Amino acid sequence: MKNRLVWRGFVVVGACLPLAGAQHGAPLPSAVPGGALTPRDSAFHALNRLAYGPRPGEVQRVAAEGVMRWIDRQLSPDGIDDRRLAQRERQFEILQHDRGDLAALYTAAQRARRERKLAGATDTMADKDAATPIAQRGRRLAGEFADLAVVRAALSERQLYEVMVDFWTNHFSVYFAKGADRFLTPDYLEHTIRPRAMGKFEDLLIAVAQSPAMLFYLDNWQSVAPGAAPPFPFSARQRGGQGVRPRPTGINENYARELLELHTLGVEGGYTQQDVIDVARILTGWSIERPQQGGDFEFQGWAHDRGEKHVLGVRFEGGHDMDEGIRLLRLLAGHPATMHHVSRELCQRFVNDDPPDGCVDDAVAAWKRSSGDTREVLRAIFHAPEFWAAENVRAKVKTPLEFVVSAVRATAAEPDTSPRLARVVARLGEPLYLHVAPDGYPEREAAWVNSGALLDRMNVAVALAAGNLPGVTVVLDSIVALGDADQLIGVVNEKILGGTMSENTKQVLRRQLAGTSEPMQARALAVGLAIGGPEFQRQ
């Protein structure tokens, strides 16, 4: 209830500030709003939040360019040259396959598995664990898919764009290991999320609602009006996906509920159980072609509920097929509760686990001005004084993905195309595209900071610095020259910790380095302790 009162307040505030939108046409202020941070500190802060941490020397480059100018460039990713990443992407076989290819591979693997099962029943000596070549190929592509996310996050120059891809992937989370999502999720990333990550929320919402990956994950593809019957034999049609299944005979509320609760209004967004049911009815017929036909989105008129529906007090006259759903999604995308819910999530991601009200207000106001243009909402957040306030600097603990990618970037390490680095992220608690529940990975530190996970981070740091972390090549020579203890500590502090190394950390490093005579070992130890230590866990 409280939230609703708050966003009602914003409507008024937004209306009173008609000039607020004009400032974006004007030249950007060169100084950081608030202005309490030094240019170097503000560059470090921006690189920690808008990017996956700085690479060696990047803090200085951003500070020299002017952090607000750098932010402005990041907000227009198309203008940033990203040839190096494009070159790396060519090494990923998965990007050369469209959904049809992957669907064909998936159904072939399923068929092979069924045949093996039959064969296994007669030949008890068959090795159950040995996979067919086609299954192996599928597994390799799946590994590539998770690794691609890590490689892009580490190497792209369009850092804010990659951060937003991760944000939306989490906001519209699907579970890769659920049946057909094994071949639908790569397409979901490439063609649903990535092209719209910096665009209008409404476009993204509609694209997600029509994405086979989401329709499958939250079961909407088989939600049908009670009593509706397909104009063809159903059992033949339903092969694939999770095998032969009985004909659906009614609505399934799963997607409808999460659409309201997670994707748009938020749990306190003021909807009722009857709203959930009517949303599900409106979306009956939003389904998927069978895999053999490519598994694309398909509106199945026969399954659509033609009755009248009411959602949030708005009447939806029956008989308008797919248009009802589009109208519903537009209604949800522009609803004040949605603006508040998503803006709050963005501020939680970029500013503080407990997002400051002022920042959320600014984001909501920008949302209203720009009709939900992600770039403008982000711009408002990065111009909010709260983003730069001292209490929000280093106030967030890195997620496992952020920790691993920032460590790779800090050491200028080169990830390979194997799934091994993505497995490191998984071991730390964040297997990509494998969050079972539709709420996505949490943004709060309490979810990530615990004794076991911290020890794992320390182990990863030590392995990375020693050149033993699977999936990456690290050459410390290029960033930290061999030297005596004080030199090493100085360089590590500057290049890896952005100058935030505490006195205690310096003392511990000094003591440890005093007991290490071999210079390569000393350097690896200094880097490993810095990355595994407490300062590097924060951003």
Added chain:
Amino acid sequence: MTISRRVFVKSGGLALFSVGLDPLFLARAAFAVRPAARPADRRILVCLFQRGAVDGLNMIVPHGDPIYYRERPRIAVPEKDVLDLDGYFGLHPRLAALKPLWDAKTLSAIHAVGSPDATRSHFDAQDYLESGTPGVKATPDGWLNRYCQHDREHQDTPFRAVAFGPQLPRILAGTAPSLAIDDLQAFGMRAPQPAARDRLTRAFEELYAGSATGLLATSSREAFEAVQTLKRLDPGQYRPANDADYPRGKLGKAMLEIAQLIKADLGLQVAFADVTGWDTHVNQGATEGQLAGRLGELGQALAAFTRDLGERMRDVVVLTLSEFGRTVRENGNSGTDHGHATAMLVLGGPVNGGRVLGKWPGLDPAQRFEGRDVAVTTDFRDLFAELLARHLGARDLSAIFPGFVADSERFPGAIRG
């Protein structure tokens, strides 16, 4: 603010910080300096969270009610397959491994148990189940953690409250120390030589003791204390007793490690693990199928755990919990949607076994919650409060379940008097 443990110890605990706020890490620091009290009480509570909302009606089947069969033409467990318990309820056949425990009166089920809050959102309902405050989102800690906060008699060890998994669950979040262990054997710094391992451990311990703030400080301290203890335990050598056969997979591994910690006498009092795969919207199955597979694993894990612990089960209670139940009527996809009340199991020596507890509201549409779901007749807090009070000896239930008046008259009777 940076607080070194050493400085903190010297300045005498909480007194220094008694003014104003009592943030999580400061309050936790207070535990580090509390002297160990009496020897470890051996009574233990193990909680298994069936995350995703288990279908209580297909776990503890009301096979004596024709409405059950009428509402579930495709997914009801056929009468001939149900393992009858009392003429009306029966076990799902894939829980057969639990039938001997039922007959030995160490296993009970509570039916129609759940939250007084009406939400059908997994996330809200899990949140309320774990915070122990249905309807209140702002509760910062979980009820198992609050139990640990308020029972300060208990010996303080890093292993008192342990969650098995990569993340600390909400139910154990809070100011009392608690550990998350994903793999007992791999817990700690990894280095080929023991000397290098010890040195790295010490170095990181000093880094975090001196420079970490907030949760990073408390979690790292708990980690290093546990590392020291486990070093002596050598978990790689563990072999289950009595040929206990744990199922492969996460649940079996977690139950094996819980048994191992219990037998190691490290002061474990509260253990927690997640079991997923219960959100059966589609093709739930009946005697066989998705849900049957999950129940089979659960039954096998509980049976193996009981065998492995043998005599020690005298002091142990295992509780299964889930955020809500599922619709009485099957949906259009041979599955079930989010419902209201569910069933929970209690197993162990102290359990008042061999009966289905709680008041059964019936399946008639008029008796259902909102006409579709099993109504809640036992507030889950009544069950949890009974386990804490009668099994673990908690005294101040009002502090553990704020806003709730625990009344032993309403306890479902899960623990033998």
